[in-house]
Amino acid sequence: MTTVAEQGVKPATMAQALTRAMRDAMAEDPTVHVMGEDVGTLGGVFRITDGLAKEFGEDRVTDTPLAEAGILGTAVGMAMYGLRPVVEMQFDAFAYPAFEQLISHVAKMRNRTRGAMPMPITIRVPYGGGIGGVEHHCDSSEAYYTATPGLTVVTPATVEDAYGLLRESIASDDPVVFLEPKRLYWSKSPWSPEAPTAVPGIGKALVRRAGTSATLITYGPSLPVCLEAAEAAREEGWDLEVVDLRSLVPFDEETVVASVRRTGRAVVVHEAGGFGGPGAEIAARVTERCFHHLEAPVLRVTGFDIPYPPPMLEKHHLPGVERILDAVARLQWEN
Amino acid sequence: MTVQELPGAGASHRVTPPPAWRPRTEAAPLLPDPEPYRVLGTAAAEHLDPALMRRYYAELVRGRRYNAQATALTRQGRLAVYPSTVGQEAAEIAAALVLEEQDWLFPSYRDTLAAVARGLDPVQALTLLRGDWHTGYDPREHRIAPLCTPLATQLPHAVGVAHAARLRGDDVVALAMVGDGGTSEGDFHEALNFAAVWQAPVVFLVQNNGFAISVPLAKQTAAPTLAHKAVGYGMPGRLVDGNDVAALHEVLTEAVKRARSGGGPTLIEAVTYRMEAHTNADDATRYRSDSEVEAWKAHDPVGLLERELTGRGWLDEAGMQEARDAAEAMAADLRERMNAEPVLNPMDLFAHVYAEQTGRLREQAAMLRAELEAEDDA
Numbered sequence A: 001m002t003t004v005a006e007q008g009v010k011p012a013t014m015a016q017a018l019t020r021a022m023r024d025a026m027a028e029d030p031t032v033h034v035m036g037e038d039v040g041t042l043g044g045v046f047r048i049t050d051g052l053a054k055e056f057g058e059d060r061v062t063d064t065p066l067a068e069a070g071i072l073g074t075a076v077g078m079a080m081y082g083l084r085p086v087v088e089m090q091f092d093a094f095a096y097p098a099f100e101q102l103i104s105h106v107a108k109m110r111n112r113t114r115g116a117m118p119m120p121i122t123i124r125v126p127y128g129g130g131i132g133g134v135e136h137h138c139d140s141s142e143a144y145y146t147a148t149p150g151l152t153v154v155t156p157a158t159v160e161d162a163y164g165l166l167r168e169s170i171a172s173d174d175p176v177v178f179l180e181p182k183r184l185y186w187s188k189s190p191w192s193p194e195a196p197t198a199v200p201g202i203g204k205a206l207v208r209r210a211g212t213s214a215t216l217i218t219y220g221p222s223l224p225v226c227l228e229a230a231e232a233a234r235e236e237g238w239d240l241e242v243v244d245l246r247s248l249v250p251f252d253e254e255t256v257v258a259s260v261r262r263t264g265r266a267v268v269v270h271e272a273g274g275f276g277g278p279g280a281e282i283a284a285r286v287t288e289r290c291f292h293h294l295e296a297p298v299l300r301v302t303g304f305d306i307p308y309p310p311p312m313l314e315k316h317h318l319p320g321v322e323r324i325l326d327a328v329a330r331l332q333w334e335n
Numbered sequence B: 001m002t003v004q005e006l007p008g009a010g011a012s013h014r015v016t017p018p019p020a021w022r023p024r025t026e027a028a029p030l031l032p033d034p035e036p037y038r039v040l041g042t043a044a045a046e047h048l049d050p051a052l053m054r055r056y057y058a059e060l061v062r063g064r065r066y067n068a069q070a071t072a073l074t075r076q077g078r079l080a081v082y083p084s085t086v087g088q089e090a091a092e093i094a095a096a097l098v099l100e101e102q103d104w105l106f107p108s109y110r111d112t113l114a115a116v117a118r119g120l121d122p123v124q125a126l127t128l129l130r131g132d133w134h135t136g137y138d139p140r141e142h143r144i145a146p147l148c149t150p151l152a153t154q155l156p157h158a159v160g161v162a163h164a165a166r167l168r169g170d171d172v173v174a175l176a177m178v179g180d181g182g183t184s185e186g187d188f189h190e191a192l193n194f195a196a197v198w199q200a201p202v203v204f205l206v207q208n209n210g211f212a213i214s215v216p217l218a219k220q221t222a223a224p225t226l227a228h229k230a231v232g233y234g235m236p237g238r239l240v241d242g243n244d245v246a247a248l249h250e251v252l253t254e255a256v257k258r259a260r261s262g263g264g265p266t267l268i269e270a271v272t273y274r275m276e277a278h279t280n281a282d283d284a285t286r287y288r289s290d291s292e293v294e295a296w297k298a299h300d301p302v303g304l305l306e307r308e309l310t311g312r313g314w315l316d317e318a319g320m321q322e323a324r325d326a327a328e329a330m331a332a333d334l335r336e337r338m339n340a341e342p343v344l345n346p347m348d349l350f351a352h353v354y355a356e357q358t359g360r361l362r363e364q365a366a367m368l369r370a371e372l373e374a375e376d377d378a
Helices: A014-028 A052-056 A068-080 A092-106 A142-146 A159-171 A220-236 A253-263 A278-293 A311-317 A321-329 B043-047 B050-075 B089-097 B112-117 B154-167 B186-198 B229-233 B245-260 B290-297 B301-311 B317-339 B359-377
Strands: A011-013 A032-036 A061-063 A084-088 A122-127 A152-154 A176-181 A188-190 A206-209 A214-218 A240-244 A247-249 A266-273 A299-303 B104-106 B174-179 B202-208 B237-241 B266-271
Touching: A011 A014, A014 A032, A014 A052, A014 A159, A014 A176, A032 A068, A052 A061, A068 A084, A068 A092, A068 B154, A068 B186, A092 A122, A092 B186, A122 A159, A142 A152, A142 A176, A142 A247, A142 A266, A142 A278, A152 A159, A159 A176, A159 A188, A176 A220, A206 A220, A206 A253, A214 A220, A214 A253, A214 A278, A214 A321, A220 A240, A220 A266, A220 A321, A240 A253, A253 A266, A253 A278, A253 B359, A266 A278, A266 A321, A278 A299, A299 A321, B050 B089, B050 B112, B050 B245, B050 B301, B050 B317, B089 B112, B089 B202, B089 B245, B089 B301, B104 B154, B154 B174, B154 B186, B154 B202, B186 B202, B186 B229, B202 B245, B229 B237, B229 B266, B237 B245, B245 B266, B245 B301
Parallel strands: A032 A061, A032 A084, A084 A122, A122 A176, A152 A176, A214 A240, A214 A266, A266 A299, B104 B174, B174 B202, B202 B266, B237 B266
Antiparallel strands: A011 A188, A152 A247, A206 A240
């Protein structure tokens, strides 16, 4: 079997794959509209919508007034009329003004109308830290979304997933909060925009590294950290399995449970705070369903339960390889 | 180049800003008149269309009866709650009647009467308030958005529908209803701004009924009138007597026509009065005097039109009786159908959360089903 790299495919960044996903979705479906702050002429502050306004015009790639509730609220109306809006929230913390629209309408409209008026809206949110950003540009806000029934919450960690999952999110008839790990925007991998790799759909977790000693359960920006930790763990004699959730809602319990039943030990890793974070739910579910297979309590390595730190201190906050290995070491190996 | 060298810099040392900084719109034509526009009781009333006004009369009588019946249903426990529009029937009905078939209406939670006047079955309109589901109708079929409980959040939806329709080249106007309290919400501001920037075919109708539950307008805003708020967005503001159905019809029709012809949005403030408490759960005597309510009775929307029509010989006792009979028939039908127990299926709780149920919801649905079966067996 040859890899795509061996076939001469050039590396592409996650940012390029995301742009291409929107471009292809717009070309295929005239109801897809991109809207947000600076997404048109500028191509977005992270350049993820670069070139779209030029190709599709301002009616389909719209620089909106600077008002997130207005952006999402008008997107709701556009979806009511049969369009398929793709909304960019400029930063994680800038999405908060839109929360009333998100929680009271976007998430509930299908249910409120007994399925008559679904909300096929994709809300793209660059999230997470690790880029030396200021306080309001680095939040891991996923728990707010996962706590809201009616929303699908997706987060890619690889270039091919960035394309595949965004395409699927835009095509979904349900609202999708698409969390883009901003520190992976410029991560590269061999990937062809002309022949994008097919990936499993939303709601399917993937084993990114097979192992036998313990399972690291993670997603988004923490996947590369976990893979690095798994490599480092070999020196300690641990063969770690790494599961990438890819979507938090729906949560692929079966893949996670199957992995933990095999390994008997688990650590959940994410940047968001631990109290009420996704790891709390995952640890609880794994414990409920794997109790008799577990050799040790399920542990969590998360961001501290603090407001996002200033850039010069963020390295102490973010889950790193050492902290993950420390947690693995505490999985009661001596028994 | 120094400031002194810029074009416009001279003896006054004032710099002419570059073009992007210049105002886009003349403010003066956008300003509302200082007094609410009126037709009934003025000389202008002689030009009214008697047939149209008789239709409005029948709708007002029916609307008043609908309010009374809905309030009675709360006392009988058939409605969990009802926010009354007694005194506001003119604005509720005119909002519905000025729209074409293809247009969209965006009601707030108080505006069930507007939805009924647009042709919605009153039982479907009251589903939210009865409590058997959150919305009792297909919004797309009727082009009536779900009754909106969070204040002013329906306004950006109206802008979105109007904008989408315009992008697709469809002849659609959206009319969005909100109360005086709702104008303090951020979504009011954002919706009006988006509508004006996009020149979306929207009409914003504010019913200023004097109170946001208990809080009077003086504590809500320092604006000269709510209609003046339009000017800041670059759209015209219109002030109209909200109990004068003829004036409302004229002002709303003009705004709908303007929107339809590509002229952009309009903000209309209809000055009216909420004759009853906020809902049946509220006690209005805690925040306003009986004498104030009494004073407004003399300016009742049904009475205003009735006096005009009978005075001109456009309506006789037989015509009034016909309107009352039709209203009674509607009320009897509503009462009878609301007295039937709604059919509830608890499994519906899981049916519409997502297009496809998640594993989690399937599991929880199975739990509820087992509980229901155990209840049935017991």
